[in-house]
Amino acid sequence: MTYSAAAAAPAKGLSKEHRKVAAASFIGTAIEWYDYYLYGTCAALVFPYVFFPSYDPYVGTLVAFATYAVGFVARPIGGVVAGHYGDRVGRKAMLMLSLLIMGVSTVLIGLIPSYDQIGIWAAVILCFLRIAQGFAVGGEWGAAVVMAVEHAPPGKRGLYGSFPQLGVPAGLLMSTVAVAIASGSMDNEAFLSWGWRVPFLLSAALILVGVYIRSSVSESPAFQAVKQNNQQAERPVVDVLRGQWRILLLTIGMKFLQNAVFYLYSVFMLSYIVNSLGFDRQVGLNAVVISSIVGFVTLPLWSWLTDKIGRKPVYLFGCIASTLFIVPFFSMAQSGSIFLLTVAIVIGLNVLHDSLYGPQAVYFSELYGTKVRLSGASIGYQVGAVLSGGLAPLIATALLAAYGGEPTGVIIYVFILGIVSTGCTFLARETYKDKWEGEGSQD
Numbered sequence: 321m322t323y324s325a326a327a328a329a330p331a332k333g334l335s336k337e338h339r340k341v342a343a344a345s346f347i348g349t350a351i352e353w354y355d356y357y358l359y360g361t362c363a364a365l366v367f368p369y370v371f372f373p374s375y376d377p378y379v380g381t382l383v384a385f386a387t388y389a390v391g392f393v394a395r396p397i398g399g400v401v402a403g404h405y406g407d408r409v410g411r412k413a414m415l416m417l418s419l420l421i422m423g424v425s426t427v428l429i430g431l432i433p434s435y436d437q438i439g440i441w442a443a444v445i446l447c448f449l450r451i452a453q454g455f456a457v458g459g460e461w462g463a464a465v466v467m468a469v470e471h472a473p474p475g476k477r478g479l480y481g482s483f484p485q486l487g488v489p490a491g492l493l494m495s496t497v498a499v500a501i502a503s504g505s506m507d508n509e510a511f512l513s514w515g516w517r518v519p520f521l522l523s524a525a526l527i528l529v530g531v532y533i534r535s536s537v538s539e540s541p542a543f544q545a546v547k548q549n550n551q552q553a554e555r556p557v558v559d560v561l562r563g564q565w566r567i568l569l570l571t572i573g574m575k576f577l578q579n580a581v582f583y584l585y586s587v588f589m590l591s592y593i594v595n596s597l598g599f600d601r602q603v604g605l606n607a608v609v610i611s612s613i614v615g616f617v618t619l620p621l622w623s624w625l626t627d628k629i630g631r632k633p634v635y636l637f638g639c640i641a642s643t644l645f646i647v648p649f650f651s652m653a654q655s656g657s658i659f660l661l662t663v664a665i666v667i668g669l670n671v672l673h674d675s676l677y678g679p680q681a682v683y684f685s686e687l688y689g690t691k692v693r694l695s696g697a698s699i700g701y702q703v704g705a706v707l708s709g710g711l712a713p714l715i716a717t718a719l720l721a722a723y724g725g726e727p728t729g730v731i732i733y734v735f736i737l738g739i740v741s742t743g744c745t746f747l748a749r750e751t752y753k754d755k756w757e758g759e760g761s762q763d
Contacts, residue, residue, distance in 0.1 A: 353491025391454030392710020398458020403695030423527030430520025462698030482623035489615030573744030575704025638675030643738025
């Protein structure tokens with residue numbers, strides 16, 4: 321069954337609805353990523369001292385990054401659950417559920433007593449709440465991007481797919497600014513004692529805003545067309561694993577480099593430039609803030625370009641260029657120049673990384689048919705994330721220690737991931753001229 325006139329016709333007259341979906345995709349996702357990245361920033365700068373104070377600085381950072389990685393393990397589970405019910409019940413319900421789980425978990429992290437107060441239980445509670453965050457974001461991404469792409473006007477799926485992706489720099493910007501303000505407005509002792517908790521507690525207000533905005537958005541017209549014809553897949557996850565395993569493996573591999581590069585620049589580097597290069601922590605925070613602002617331009621620009629020349633050439637460029645840039649990045653970072661360090665992070669995170677992350681929403685969505693789109697895109701994205709991004713700061717920190725503080729091991733690691741992602745992208749089909757179909761487009 322094609323993506324029928326019943327679904328396509330009303331979409332042409334929904335310019336107001338298009339704008340509403342774009343705004344809701346962006347704002348709701350930004351709030352979720354604020355919560356998620358807040359943890360990453362504090363894992364690099366705060367948690368080693370608050371929850372693991374008895375360890376050597378290197379070991380304490382490794383343990384903090386390990387709790388960070390735990391959240392990624394839960395992401396595929398969230399993707400499977402959201403995929404199943406999103407393809408069976410609807411995309412909107414999964415968006416609301418993921419937002420609420422994320423918000424509650426984040427607020428509770430801000431209330432955890434320190435290691436000095438309750439000992440090892442502080443770390444146990446931290447890990448449990450991080451798992452809840454991972455489950456929430458595992459369901460968030462697929463539902464948000466599929467909703468945006470399926471609402472998109474003809475010929476603009478790439479651009480509309482970038483709106484939930486824009487939530488990433490927005491969330492990263494908000495979380496980094498929140499930590500920077502808290503850190504800069506008090507002495508180090510006060511910040512490590514209670515100041516770091518304020519950005520987590522602020523999430524309560526943001527979640528209320530997100531729930532209000534998302535509640536006003538209508539269900540995806542593509543899913544409505546499938547539901548009206550009673551053609552939902554009975555077991556969408558099983559259908560993906562059995563019938564589209566090749567596409568699933570390709571999307572997982574395509575995810576590797578992008579996710580690892582992002583967390584290397586935005587999380588690992590915050591620790592690296594302080595502990596190895598001797599910069600003040602504010603230098604890294606400022607660089608990430610600048611990069612997040614630039615992302616508001618680069619993400620939609622790369623995504624728009626895929627509507628014009630195709631998903632595949634843009635994604636291939638991102639894979640090759642991001643892999644090669646890791647060498648000059650470390651040279652610029654080790655120059656001792658704050659300016660060159662900042663420029664290097666902006667190039668890595670925006671000029672290059674965004675050529676992968678921007679098109680990823682629409683590319684992954686288009687590789688699957690409507691009946692299993694949310695399941696396929698979510699599982700591929702989240703499994704790739706847990707195998708790459710979730711482990712990247714931990715692996716990079718261990719490699720840095722193994723090579724005596726030299727980045728050689730990190731460079732080799734990035735090159736291996738780059739080869740995998742480039743190869744998978746070569747094998748993936750081009751999709752930007754595909755007609756919207758249901759089961760007929762699942763191969």
